[in-house]
Every structure is written in structure tokens, then in C-alpha cells.
Amino acid sequence: MGQLTDKELKNLKPRTRLYKVADRDGMFAAVTPTGIISFRYHYRVNGRQEVLTIGRYSAEAARKLTRAPEALDYGMDVSLAEARALLARARRQVERGDSPSRAKAEKRTASIEALTFGGWAETYFRHKADPKSGAERLADSTLAMRRSVYDRAIAGALAKLKLAEVTPQRLKSLCDEVKEKRGPAVAVHVREVVLLVFRHAQGSGLDISNPAEQIRTSAIATFEPRDRALSPSEIRMALAALDHVAAAPTLRQAVRFVLLTGVRKSEFIDATWKEIDFSAARWNIPGARMKAGKPHVVPLSDQALDILTAFRTMFGTSRYLHPGRYDGETPISNATLNRVLDTVVERIRQDNPDFQSFGVHDLRRTFSTGLNRAKFDDRWIEMSLAHAPRNRIAAVYNVNRYLTERRIMLQCWADMLDVWMKGESAKDLIADAKKRAAEVHDDELDDDL
Structure with a gap:
């Protein structure tokens, strides 16, 4: 039977799947797709087929003097000669009716408990x-x-x-x-x-x-909760972390969608496809679902429409934009998006331990604060948040009157998030959006008629 050599071991290359190269007496080298080479021993003891991982092959160990058998133990980085010494030990254990694999596990457990x-x-x-x-x-x-x-x-x-x-x-x-x-x-x-x-x-x-x-x-200890609005640099950290948390891709997109639109969590969770008008790029939320009891129109940015297109592809058979994980006839739970944000905060704190936590409602505050810092017209911002003016007649008029301006503003907000993610300034985007909104003509105000 052929035997491995150190030269052959050094020349073993990884493949797409794990493969084995035989040595002798039941031992073989297992090569993983990542290139790790480990020595393993197949044997039968008390009628059972078992496998013992003798150790990981180390080219560095191969260059040094072979250690004495009593200095070796299963699971170490070893040379080929040392692996064979451990193989001899394992074979003696099997001959006595003992399981070397079980003995290895028991020794590790004893070491752990000590x-x-x-x-x-x-x-x-x-x-x-x-x-x-x-x-x-x-x-x-x-x-x-x-x-x-x-x-x-x-x-x-x-x-x-x-x-x-x-x-x-x-x-x-x-x-x-x-x-x-x-x-x-x-x-x-x-x-x-x-x-x-x-x-x-x-x-x-x-x-x-x-x-x-x-x-x-x-x-x-309890810490006084505070209103939270993320700064542009914090938005960048949060969105970067969001891309790497262990959550379904559609849930990560749901978080982005709430930030893009500034809606309340319940307004998103219970949203249905009949409220979405793709051709007009609008989300028409009925008054029955709004806090103030009045219908609300959300102009949809290109980025928001892209997310909705992905949702429609994934959840087209459900009436909800994002149904629950196990039941397409119910929406996601009230706590789902908060759990996603909790994992986002945990990931950020690996590098920034003082980063303050934030929840779904803080995305709405971030939306409001970001647009106010950009000095957009506060009437457009308040209507985007569905905050009704005290004057009811003005409220009905204004909701329709500023729809074009709000569409420009929300598209600008989505673009602001994109440039912040690149570490760039949104100053020129904001100036251009304000200029275009100021040039809106009366003939663009179809909803007034």
C-alpha cells in the first residue's frame, strides 16, 4: 500500500469538495475546500464504525524535530511523522476495545470543566x-x-x-x-x-x-430613554451593518423602506398591495389605518419602488407587502423589525461600543430630522409625516397642493442616503432638489382640480 510523503502533502490543492488521500493503516489526509489538511483515522470498535481526527497537518511542524510521543495529543498541529505516532497510539486503543475518539472527547470535556x-x-x-x-x-x-x-x-x-x-x-x-x-x-x-x-x-x-x-x-441600572435621530455618519454605519446582519434580505429591505418613506411601523406592517400605485409611484394609505384618521399619500422614490418590486416578486401571492415568515395571510409581527435593528446595533458596537441603540420609530425621527437639517419647506415635511395642520381646510388643501414638491423631496432624501453611504456630501443634491421644487408650476398641480 502506498504511503504519503511530506512533499505530496505540501502539493495537495483544495477542490470544490472535500477529498481524501490514503496513507496507511486506515489513516488518510482529508483536504477541505479551504485548503486545510487534517489526518483522520477510520476504525471499527465494538461493532461501531468511527472516525478520529488525529490532527491538522502543519508544514511548520514538518520542518522541526519530531516531538516525543508523550508530548503529542489528538487535535494538535502535527507533522506526518507525528500523525503516524498518534495513529499507532490510536490503534493500540482500538486493540484494547477502547474508542480513541470517545477518549479524546472525554479528555477535552474534563479539561474544559477544570x-x-x-x-x-x-x-x-x-x-x-x-x-x-x-x-x-x-x-x-x-x-x-x-x-x-x-x-x-x-x-x-x-x-x-x-x-x-x-x-x-x-x-x-x-x-x-x-x-x-x-x-x-x-x-x-x-x-x-x-x-x-x-x-x-x-x-x-x-x-x-x-x-x-x-x-x-x-x-x-436603567437609563433614561431619549428620542433618537441618526446623523448622516450614523446612518452610514447603520446601513452598512444592516447589510451584514443575520436577517432575511427582505427584512433588511423593509428597514430601508421605512427609512425612505418616514412612515410609522404599523403603517408599513399592515400595508397591502391594493394601496400601491406603481404607475403613479404612490402609496395611498386609507384613513382607517392612519393615526389621525385621514388618508395619506406617500410619493415613492425610485429606491422605494425597487424595494417594492422585490417584495412583489417574493410575496406576490400575499395581500401584504411583507407577510409573516410562516403565514402569507398575516403580516410580520410588531417586534420583527425591532429585532433586526437590535442585531444592527450589536454589530456596530463591536467597533463602536458607545453607539446608542435605536428603534423603528427612530427611523421616522431620522427622516424628519434629516429633511429639516436640509432646510426643506417644513410644510412638505409635516405632510410627509402625516401631521395634519390645525386648520382643517388648509389640511385638505395642502395634502394635495404639495404632492409634486414632496415627490421631489423624497427622491432627494433617497439619493441623500445613497451618497452618505459612499461617504460623500449631499449638499449639491439638496440644492438641486430645492431649486426644482421651487419651479413647480400650477399646471403640474393636477390634484387641485
Whole structure:
């Protein structure tokens, strides 16, 4: 039977699917599509077919002196010679009727359970700092902040304890002490760091409850909620993060649609296709669905129409613009878009830990604030928000009178979002839109007749 050589291993190239190259005595090299080469051993023990991953092939290890067998263990980065030494160990275990794969798992579990909270915290920080962790890696600023909280406020109290000894009561007591000494913000971060360390342990295979999950943030400190309007730079961060969160593409588009149109969450959630007029580029919301009880017309920008076209393609059999996940006859739940925004905020905070949270209604505030900062006519903005004037006669007249101007303004708003995403200024777009809106002639006001 042919045997592998180091030269052959170095020349193995990845393919579209995992493939195997045999060595000897049941061992083979498995090559993944990403180019990782690992040594695996097929065997039967007690009537069962099993596979043991001996270790990952390392060209660097191949250049060094072969380590003694007692210095080796399954799962290490190894040379070909070292893999064969571990193979010999595994074969002896099989001959005794023992499962080397099960022994490997049990040893790993025992090692995991032996770690203290401090040990787990160190493995968490190493994992989050390691470039090999991919998307799990934290930004340096976020990692430094969490490390600082751990070193200053957590390590002295919890580092030497077993994970099982870190109870909800003990954690809550620590948070209360930190709140008194360092303030509520640090106390909240203490809970968050403990939460993340325990989640890292759970993700590593440890079966243990997370004490931080039994303590609400509000039980430690509450912060006064405030109205939130995103600045252009925050809009750019939010939309960039939105493209990478684990949410359905149509839900990400739904968030954009609400920002583009400035409507209330309920007005979008319950919207139906009979309200959409593609030919006139309008969304006609009946009075029964509006807060003030009056019909509302939303001029649709090109970007908003593109999103609706995608919705129609995906959900054409439903009466709703965006139906629920499991039932096309019901709209999405009231909490769905908020959950998407929560994940957006979490992603942004990986690089900007002080980024303030925001909800769906804050998109409407952002819409209003952005147009006001651009100094569009406040009458157009108020009507776009469906804020009725005190004078009822004026209200009926104005809703129709400024439809053309509002269409220009909302198209400009959509274009502003696009240029902000590119890191560019919207100054020229705004000036051009205002100029065109000011030139609207009476013969364009068909809705007055």
C-alpha cells in the first residue's frame, strides 16, 4: 500500500469538495475546500464504525524535530511523522476495545470543566483577539474596553471561582457593588462580560447555565430613554451593518423602506398591495389605518419602488407587502423589525461600543430630522409625516397642493442616503432638489382640480 510523503502533502490543492488521500493503516489526509489538511483515522470498535481526527497537518511542524510521543495529543498541529505516532497510539486503543475518539472527547470535556472563570475569561479574550477567529474577532477598541472592565471590576471577585460557583446571586451582588463604586454603566458592562464568557464556554461544549441570563439589565441600572435621530455618519454605519446582519434580505429591505418613506411601523406592517400605485409611484394609505384618521399619500422614490418590486416578486401571492415568515395571510409581527435593528446595533458596537441603540420609530425621527437639517419647506415635511395642520381646510388643501414638491423631496432624501453611504456630501443634491421644487408650476398641480 502506498504511503504519503511530506512533499505530496505540501502539493495537495483544495477542490470544490472535500477529498481524501490514503496513507496507511486506515489513516488518510482529508483536504477541505479551504485548503486545510487534517489526518483522520477510520476504525471499527465494538461493532461501531468511527472516525478520529488525529490532527491538522502543519508544514511548520514538518520542518522541526519530531516531538516525543508523550508530548503529542489528538487535535494538535502535527507533522506526518507525528500523525503516524498518534495513529499507532490510536490503534493500540482500538486493540484494547477502547474508542480513541470517545477518549479524546472525554479528555477535552474534563479539561474544559477544570477551568476557572478566570481561565475561561482568558480563553474568551484570546479567541476574540485571534485573526483566525474570522467574524468572531472583536475590534481592538471593543476588546480593550471589555478587558479593562474585566481586569478592574471582575477578576478580583470571580477569577478563581469555578463556573458553577458564579451564581446569579453572586453576580448580582458584584454588579451592585460596582454600580455603587464605579457607576451604573460599568455595572451593566460587568454583566455583559460575564454573559459573554459563559456563552463562550457553552459554545466550547460545556453544559452549564449562564447566570447573567437570569439578571435583567434593568435590574442593575436603567437609563433614561431619549428620542433618537441618526446623523448622516450614523446612518452610514447603520446601513452598512444592516447589510451584514443575520436577517432575511427582505427584512433588511423593509428597514430601508421605512427609512425612505418616514412612515410609522404599523403603517408599513399592515400595508397591502391594493394601496400601491406603481404607475403613479404612490402609496395611498386609507384613513382607517392612519393615526389621525385621514388618508395619506406617500410619493415613492425610485429606491422605494425597487424595494417594492422585490417584495412583489417574493410575496406576490400575499395581500401584504411583507407577510409573516410562516403565514402569507398575516403580516410580520410588531417586534420583527425591532429585532433586526437590535442585531444592527450589536454589530456596530463591536467597533463602536458607545453607539446608542435605536428603534423603528427612530427611523421616522431620522427622516424628519434629516429633511429639516436640509432646510426643506417644513410644510412638505409635516405632510410627509402625516401631521395634519390645525386648520382643517388648509389640511385638505395642502395634502394635495404639495404632492409634486414632496415627490421631489423624497427622491432627494433617497439619493441623500445613497451618497452618505459612499461617504460623500449631499449638499449639491439638496440644492438641486430645492431649486426644482421651487419651479413647480400650477399646471403640474393636477390634484387641485
